[in-house]
Amino acid sequence: xxxxxxxxxxxxxxxxxxxxxxxxxxxxxxxxxxxxxxxxxxxxxxxxxxxxxxxxxxxxxxxxxxxxxxxxxxxxxxxxxxxxxxxxxxxxxxxxxxxxxxxxxxxxxxxxxxxxxxxxxxxxxxxxxxxxxxxxxxxxxxxxxxxxxxxxxxxxxxxxxxxxxxxxxxxxxxxxxxxxxxxxxxxxxxxxxxxxxxxxxxxxxxxxxxxxxxxxxxxxxxxxxxxxxxxxxxxxxxxxxxxxxxxxxxxxxxxxxxxxxxxxxxxxxxxxxxxxxxxxxxxxxxxxxxxxxxxxxxxxxxxxxxxxxxxxxxxxxxxxxxxxxxxxxxxxxxxxxxxxxxxxxxxxxxxxxxxxxxxxxxxxxxxxxxxxxxxxxxxxxxxxxxxxxxxxxxxxxxxxxxxxxxxxxxxxxxxxxxxxxxxxxxxxxxxxxxxxxxxxxxxxxxxxxxxxxxxxxxxxxxxxxxxxxxxxxxxxxxxxxxxxxxxxxxxxxxxx
Amino acid sequence: xxxxxxxxxxxxxxxxxxxxxxxxxxxxxxxxxxxxxxxxxxxxxxxxxxxxxxxxxxxxxxxxxxxxxxxxxxxxxxxxxxxxxxxxxxxxxxxxxxxxxxxxxxxxxxxxxxxxxxxxxxxxxxxxxxxxxxxxxxxxxxxxxxxxxxxxxxxxxxxxxxxxxxxxxxxxxxxxxxxxxxxxxxxxxxxxxxxxxxxxxxxxxxxxxxxxxxxxxxxxxxxxxxxxxxxxxxxxxxxxxxxxxxxxxxxxxxxxxxxxxxxxxxxxxxxxxxxxxxxxxxxxxxxxxxxxxxxxxxxxxxxxxxxxxxxxxxxxxxxxxxxxxxxxxxxxxxxxxxxxxxxxxxxxxxxxxxxxxxxxxxxxxxxxxxxxxxxxxxxxxxxxxxxxxxxxxxxxxxxxxxxxxxxxxxxxxxxxxxxxxxxxxxxxxxxxxxxxxxxxxxxxxxxxxxxxxxxxxxxxxxxxxxxxxxxxxxxxxxxxxxxxxxxxxxxxxxxx
Numbered sequence: 001x002x003x004x005x006x007x008x009x010x011x012x013x014x015x016x017x018x019x020x021x022x023x024x025x026x027x028x029x030x031x032x033x034x035x036x037x038x039x040x041x042x043x044x045x046x047x048x049x050x051x052x053x054x055x056x057x058x059x060x061x062x063x064x065x066x067x068x069x070x071x072x073x074x075x076x077x078x079x080x081x082x083x084x085x086x087x088x089x090x091x092x093x094x095x096x097x098x099x100x101x102x103x104x105x106x107x108x109x110x111x112x113x114x115x116x117x118x119x120x121x122x123x124x125x126x127x128x129x130x131x132x133x134x135x136x137x138x139x140x141x142x143x144x145x146x147x148x149x150x151x152x153x154x155x156x157x158x159x160x161x162x163x164x165x166x167x168x169x170x171x172x173x174x175x176x177x178x179x180x181x182x183x184x185x186x187x188x189x190x191x192x193x194x195x196x197x198x199x200x201x202x203x204x205x206x207x208x209x210x211x212x213x214x215x216x217x218x219x220x221x222x223x224x225x226x227x228x229x230x231x232x233x234x235x236x237x238x239x240x241x242x243x244x245x246x247x248x249x250x251x252x253x254x255x256x257x258x259x260x261x262x263x264x265x266x267x268x269x270x271x272x273x274x275x276x277x278x279x280x281x282x283x284x285x286x287x288x289x290x291x292x293x294x295x296x297x298x299x300x301x302x303x304x305x306x307x308x309x310x311x312x313x314x315x316x317x318x319x320x321x322x323x324x325x326x327x328x329x330x331x332x333x334x335x336x337x338x339x340x341x342x343x344x345x346x347x348x349x350x351x352x353x354x355x356x357x358x359x360x361x362x363x364x365x366x367x368x369x370x371x372x373x374x375x376x377x378x379x380x381x382x383x384x385x386x387x388x389x390x391x392x393x394x395x396x397x398x399x400x401x402x403x404x405x406x407x408x409x410x411x412x413x414x415x416x417x418x419x420x421x422x423x424x425x426x427x428x429x430x431x432x433x434x435x436x437x438x439x440x441x442x443x444x445x446x447x448x449x450x451x452x453x454x455x456x457x458x459x460x461x462x463x464x465x466x467x468x469x470x471x472x473x474x475x476x477x478x479x480x481x482x483x484x485x486x487x488x489x490x491x492x493x494x495x496x
Numbered sequence: 497x498x499x500x501x502x503x504x505x506x507x508x509x510x511x512x513x514x515x516x517x518x519x520x521x522x523x524x525x526x527x528x529x530x531x532x533x534x535x536x537x538x539x540x541x542x543x544x545x546x547x548x549x550x551x552x553x554x555x556x557x558x559x560x561x562x563x564x565x566x567x568x569x570x571x572x573x574x575x576x577x578x579x580x581x582x583x584x585x586x587x588x589x590x591x592x593x594x595x596x597x598x599x600x601x602x603x604x605x606x607x608x609x610x611x612x613x614x615x616x617x618x619x620x621x622x623x624x625x626x627x628x629x630x631x632x633x634x635x636x637x638x639x640x641x642x643x644x645x646x647x648x649x650x651x652x653x654x655x656x657x658x659x660x661x662x663x664x665x666x667x668x669x670x671x672x673x674x675x676x677x678x679x680x681x682x683x684x685x686x687x688x689x690x691x692x693x694x695x696x697x698x699x700x701x702x703x704x705x706x707x708x709x710x711x712x713x714x715x716x717x718x719x720x721x722x723x724x725x726x727x728x729x730x731x732x733x734x735x736x737x738x739x740x741x742x743x744x745x746x747x748x749x750x751x752x753x754x755x756x757x758x759x760x761x762x763x764x765x766x767x768x769x770x771x772x773x774x775x776x777x778x779x780x781x782x783x784x785x786x787x788x789x790x791x792x793x794x795x796x797x798x799x800x801x802x803x804x805x806x807x808x809x810x811x812x813x814x815x816x817x818x819x820x821x822x823x824x825x826x827x828x829x830x831x832x833x834x835x836x837x838x839x840x841x842x843x844x845x846x847x848x849x850x851x852x853x854x855x856x857x858x859x860x861x862x863x864x865x866x867x868x869x870x871x872x873x874x875x876x877x878x879x880x881x882x883x884x885x886x887x888x889x890x891x892x893x894x895x896x897x898x899x900x901x902x903x904x905x906x907x908x909x910x911x912x913x914x915x916x917x918x919x920x921x922x923x924x925x926x927x928x929x930x931x932x933x934x935x936x937x938x939x940x941x942x943x944x945x946x947x948x949x950x951x952x953x954x955x956x957x958x959x960x961x962x963x964x965x966x967x968x969x970x971x972x973x974x975x976x977x978x979x980x981x982x983x984x985x986x987x988x989x990x991x992x
Contacts, residue, residue, distance in 0.1 A: 025901070077600040088982065095945075097922040104573045109914060113924040113945075116904050118937070221717035225880075225931045228938065384721075397963050404963060405521070408612050413955040416963065418605060426593040427979060428609040430955035435721045441614070441952045442724065449591075449609075449953065456937045457945065459909040459926035467893050467900060467912065481984050483923060486584065488977050488984040 005154070005163045007188035013195055016184035020120035020149040021200040023181030028117045028147045032478070034176070035145055036083035041172045042136055043079035046072065046165070053164060057130050060158040062298040062334075067264065068131070075131040078425050079141050082451070085427070086145040089480030091115070091451045094471045096484045096493055099462075109462045110495075112472040115455035117147035118228070119202035120181075122195050124216070126207035127157040127300045128267045134158065135165040135185065138425070138446055139205035139230075144183070146454035151201070152185045153192035157301050196220060203454055206231040207269070207445065209307075209360070210436045217439045230453050231439035232432065234358050235385030235411075237420045238274040240375055240403060244393035245417075246281050253391055254283040257364075258290035260419040262338045265297030266362030267304065270387050270420040273358055276345070276375060279368045284324060284342075287366065291325040291338035299334040299361060308361035312339060315365070318354055320347035327362065339363040345374055349381070356382055372399060376406045384434030384441070387413045387420035412437060412444070423447075465495075501650070501659045503684035509691055512680035516616035516645040517696040519677030524613045524643045528974070530672070531641055532579035537668045538632055539575035542568065542661070549660060553626050556654040558794040558830075563760065564627070571627040574921050575637050578947070581923070582641040585976030587611070587947045590967045592980045592989055595958075605958045606991075608968040611951035613643035614724070615698035616677075618691050620712070622703035623653040623796045624763045630654065631661040631681065634921070634942055635701035635726075640679070642950035647697070648681045649688035653797050692716060699950055702727045703765070703941065705803075705856070706932045713935045726949050727935035728928065730854050731881025731907075733916050734770040736871055736899060740889035741913075742777050749887055750779040753860075754786035756915040758834045761793030762858030763800065766883050766916040769854055772841070772871060775864045780820060780838075783862065787821040787834035795830040795857060804857035808835060811861070814850055816843035823858065835859040841870055845877070852878055868895060875902045880930030880937070883909045883916035908933060908940070919943075961991075 008016075030038075046053065054068045061068075085091060092114045099110040121143040126133035133139070135152050143150045154162040166185040173182050186195055195201055196219055204220055204227060206213050213231035220229035241253055260272050277283065299305040309329070315321060320343050327337020339362060348355050348367050355365065369375060379388070388411035392400045407414050412433030413423075423431050429447030432438040438445075443453045465474050474493045476482065481490055504512075542549065550564045557564075581587060588610045595606040617639040622629035629635070631648050639646045650658040662681040669678050682691055691697055692715055700716055700723060702709050709727035716725035737749055756768050773779060795801040805825070811817060816839050823833020835858060844851050844863050851861065865871060875884070884907035888896045903910050908929030909919075919927050925943030928934040934941075939949045961970050970989045972978065977986055 029901075073600075080600070090979065090984075095924040097920075097924040104569075104576070108920050108922060111920055111922050111924040113926050119905075217722070218717070221714070221722075226713070226717075226935065227931075228936075394960065397960060401963065405525075408954045409615075412953065413957060414959070415957040416959045418958050424593075424604050424607055424957075426604060426607050427982060428591040428593040428607040428955055430609050430953045432953070434952070435723075439722065440724075442948070444953065452938070456930070457908065457926040457928070457940065458904045459924055461909060461911040461920075462914050463910075463912045464890065464893060467897065469904075483586065486586075486923060488586075 005159050005187050008186040008191035010194060013186050013191045016151055016186055017120070017195060017198050017200045019181030020151055020184060021181070023149045023179035024119050026179045027149050027182050030147060032087050032089065035147065036087045038173060038176050038178060039079045039083040039141060039144060041176065042169050043076040045168050045172050046136060047076050049168060053161065056164055057158060057161045060161055061130050061300065063130070071129060071131045075136060078132065078138055079136065081425055082141040082145045085448050085451070089471060089478055092471045092480060093457065094480060094482040096472065096482055098485055098493065098495065111459055111461050112463070112468060113457050113459045114469055114471050116458050118454050118456055120149045120151060120200055121454055122201045122204045123150055123152045124192060124204070124206040124208065125152055125155040125162065127155050127304065128264065130158040130161050133207045135162045136169060138450060142451040143205070143454045146451050148454050149181050150183050151195055153195065154185050154187050159187060193219065197223060199225060201227065203228045204230065205445065205453065210234060213439060228453065229439055230443055230445060232269065232445040233436050233438060234269040234360070235387070235433060235437040236273040236356060236358055236382055237270055237385055237387045238276065238379065238382060239272045239389040239391065240276045242372060242392040242396050242400060243278045244396045245391040246278055246283070248393055250281060250283050251286050254286040255290045256419060258287060258294060258338060260421045261364040262294045262297065262362045263421050265299060265336055267300055267360055268421050270423060272389065272420060273364055275364060275366045276369055277366055279370050287340055288325045291327065291340050294338050296327060296330070296335045296337040297362065299336055302334070304360060305331065305334050308336070308359065311357060311359045312363055315341060315355070315357070315359065318351060320344070320351060324366065336362055340366060342366040342368070345369040345378055349378065352381055376402045379403060379406045379410060382410060384437040385411050386431060386433050386437045387411050387415060389415040389418065389420055391417050410434065501655050501683050504682040504687040506690060509682050509687045512647055512682055513616070513691060513694050513696045515677030516647055516680060517677070519645045519675035520615050522675045523645050523678050526643060528583050528585065531643065532583045534669060534672050534674060535575045535579040535637060535640060537672065538665050539572040541664050541668050542572050542632060545664060549657065552660055553654060553657045556657055557626050557796065559626070567625060567627045570921070571632060574628065574634055575632065577921055578637040578641045581944050581947070585967060585974055588967045588976060589953065590976060590978040592968065592978055594981055594989065594991065607955050607957050608959065608964060609953050609955045610965055610967050612954050614950050614952055616645045616647060616696055617950055618697045618700045619646055619648045620688060620700070620702040620704065621648055621651040621658065623651050623800065624760065626654040626657050629703045631658045632665060634946060638947040639701070639950045642947050644950050645678050647691055649691065650681050650683050655683060689715065693719060695721060697723065699724045700726065701941065701949065704729070706730060709935060724949065725935055726939055726941060728765065728941040729932050729934060730765040731883070731929060731933040732769040732852060732854055732878055733766055733881055733883045733885070734772065734875065734878060735768045735885040735887065736772045737887040738868060738889065738892050738896060739774045740892045741887040742774055742779070744889055746777060746779050747782045750782040751786045752915060754783060754790060754834060756917045757860040758790045758793065758858045759917050761795060761832055763796055763856055764917050766919060768885065768916060769860055771860060771862045772865055773862055775866050783836055784821045787823065787836050790834050792823060792826070792831045792833040793858065795832055798830070800856060801827070801830050804832070804855065807853060807855045808859055811837060811851070811853070811855065814847060816847060820862065832858055836862060838862040838864070841865040841874055845874065848877055872898045872902045875899060875906060878906060880933040881907050882927060882929050882933045883907050883911060885911040885914065885916055887913055906930065
């Protein structure tokens with residue numbers, strides 16, 4: 001086992017940033033094919049070294065080999081997905097408006113728009129996904145795909161694993177002839193803060209708590225030159241179950257809910273924090289039985305454990321809260337069982353601020369409602385959230401549409417008859433939402449559109465063809481999709 | 497002539513915001529066709545009332561009927577362009593990934609993504625375009641197109657015109673059956689500030705000075721729930737002329753440059769503030785002649801005049817500055833002639849901070865360089881800017897590519913053998929750029945993509961077809977372009 005890496009000194013941070021700044025033009029001009037090749041080589045290397053990486057990760061996080069193996073697989077598949085995406089070129093958002101002699105208000109010049117990389121990107125790794133949201137995780141993959149150098153601020157929860165993955169990326173990049181500053185890491189909160197304030201950093205991606213994310217967001221906005229700060233924070237992820245769904249499959253829903261709440265010991269930003277059930281649902285025993293049958297899981301670190309204890313203490317002290325099942329908490333091992341609480345929709349309304357708090361860990365609140373017509377208003381009173389979920393039967397669709405309409409104003413993803421944990425890495429995925437789900441509601445941290453966070457549009461007016469970037473030249477030699485005079489096409493442009 | 501409207505009281509601001517919040521769901525669910533119809537009816541009404549509106553505008557701004565008529569035409573064409581765009585539906589960014597049994601890492605649910613309106617948008621109108629960047633200007637048009645209620649904070653420079661345009665919009669909207677809160681205006685800086693801090697406002701668009709824009713940006717970021725703040729601020733808009741271009745058409749370039757600098761008395765955010773000419777260009781006489789032949793133009797208000805005087809005083813006091821032509825300044829009428837200054841690239845490098853300042857008004861600085869290889873580095877040392885321009889000959893393209901590469905990192909739009917003033921309203925246009933050109937470098941305030949600022953993605957997972965928003969339903973009844981499993985198509989989706 002390698003030693004735990006030391007905290008980066010200010011001089012070390014400065015060197016990493018200086019290297020990134022020097023590398024930026026070369027990284028930006030790296031071909032899409034070569035960017036994809038580098039991502040795939042990192043993926044192949046992580047797959048090849050999986051056994052030793054998982055051992056290091058398990059020693060640091062106690063997440064267990066099975067979970068870590070599936071997360072590693074997700075991580076390398078994500079790198080390959082992004083590699084495929086970048087060569088496709090739709091992310092370039094190429095738009096061409098050819099010159100016109102007489103549009104309504106006079107002649108119009110030839111204008112063509114595509115995107116350029118923002119420059120060095122600082123990624124704050126998350127504690128809860130040591131592979132998928134960390135050194136070689138989604139933010140790193142898309143920032144590299146976009147043509148930006150990446151600096152990862154390593155998470156304190158898994159520094160040894162981070163050093164291993166960083167070394168592996170550095171080796172693959174060196175073998176590919178990438179400049180040294182293409183990728184770097186810094187260790188320690190002070191190092192992260194220093195990098196965030198440095199003018200050589202042009203964008204920040206963060207996954208973590210609302211408190212830490214907001215503090216960093218405030219710093220990013222207050223810089224002399226503010227930069228985009230993409231904070232993926234969390235939310236309550238409410239689940240709404242209709243009377244029809246309870247009647248048709250209440251027991252299955254109850255068991256799956258407990259499974260979703262306790263996955264990764266509840267330390268997912270998409271964990272369902274609220275379950276709305278119709279009064280008289282009769283599922284208490286199933287919920288309790290499911291919760292008690294789940295093996296207690298490890299909390300990621302002492303700070304998360306302490307925050308969990310404190311939030312839960314506040315919640316359970318509240319007079320309106322009934323404890324359905326109080327999973328054992330073994331502080332010595334940081335091992336925690338499922339904690340299910342219950343209240344009524346009236347109590348939630350009356351004590352909204354106290355009861356609608358995110359509790360990071362395997363706890364969730366069951367809320368009993370009387371009438372489904374209460375649901376749209378209570379939904380709208382909850383804060384922004386990453387996800388919202390509906391369980392309903394086919395013949396209830398009309399009836400739940402008012403709720404669906406409210407949920408899309410609240411959440412970045414609405415799930416039908418499923419569970420929010422598990423975020424598919426696809427083109428259509430959106431992992432974000434109104435504040436406090438994210439600090440940038442227009443952007444996603446997972447899926448194909450995540451790359452958009454690290455590029456900026458540039459319009460080229462009346463350019464000669466061969467002075468244009470390749471994606472905007474008439475010939476379209478890369479055959480990328482382009483919006484030409486309002487129509488999507490992969491064909492070349494013929495100038496009149 | 498109507499009376500000048502009074503400043504909005506806190507109670508009036510509250511009423512406008514309350515109306516907007518109430519109207520938001522109805523505005524969001526207004527069909528694209530109906531949104532387009534409302535924009536077109538406003539355009540038709542402005543065209544019909546053009547004579548009286550121009551009279552009011554001219555009395556308030558002294559911009560002259562000719563300029564105001566062309567700006568009015570631009571404004572109504574912009575409303576119609578956005579109306580066409582919204583019914584096309586590509587702004588909906590519809591992406592569909594159908595379910596798969598066995599992608600690399602297991603089964604994948606059906607995920608579909610489109611956009612929803614952000615909610616009430618606050619628009620700060622600009623002083624320098626009383627039609628095109630004001631009450632019925634571009635920000636208003638795209639926010640309404642996106643399905644957001646709009647509140648315009650009227651600019652102090654043309655309150656009567658603003659009241660007329662607002663009344664006209666209110667009448668057209670009422671006739672169309674739009675809810676009262678679909679559109680509103682507030683008067684006065686304190687009213688604007690109050691609205692910006694109100695939780696019922698979900699996004700802000702601003703066009704104006706860096707100082708005012710930054711102050712409002714800071715307030716928007718510091719809200720308990722921060723909101724997107726799209727500030728379009730300005731920049732130096734440097735112009736680089738090669739030796740070949742001077743030889744081929746130096747006199748034309750010099751005359752056109754003076755025309756671009758003095759258009760609207762230099763009060764455009766795209767006014768060229770720097771002109772790089774090769775030493776020995778021999779164009780001083782042409783520049784001076786052109787500047788002296790231009791009729792002095794009116795400054796928009798006392799504050800702009802005072803800022804112009806003060807910036808110019810600092811510049812002309814600088815020992816390295818040579819005055820080419822000092823246009824008369826008649827303070828009584830706020831009428832100002834062209835002011836052309838000159839310096840060398842060495843002096844600019846040595847006094848970068850003092851000399852690279854935006855001077856809002858008909859002033860510009862000619863910078864003499866020795867060797868075109870000096871240009872990329874001086875370009876990179878300038879701050880973010882809306883535009884950058886190159887004048888070069890066909891056989892110099894190779895030689896200027898290093899400069900082009902730097903300029904695309906600096907500017908939102910790069911212009912070839914043209915002038916940055918005059919921003920075409922097209923799909924490909926980008927009017928923005930790195931800070932301080934804009935507070936949100938990923939977004940444009942002009943053109944088709946401007947609408948993206950006011951919508952937010954939502955993903956729908958495993959939804960039954962008829963619970964999905966129409967743009968994401970299998971049938972694609974609106975025939976909008978969608979990215980289906982990675983391919984753009986207007987065809988329906990067939991589920992397997």
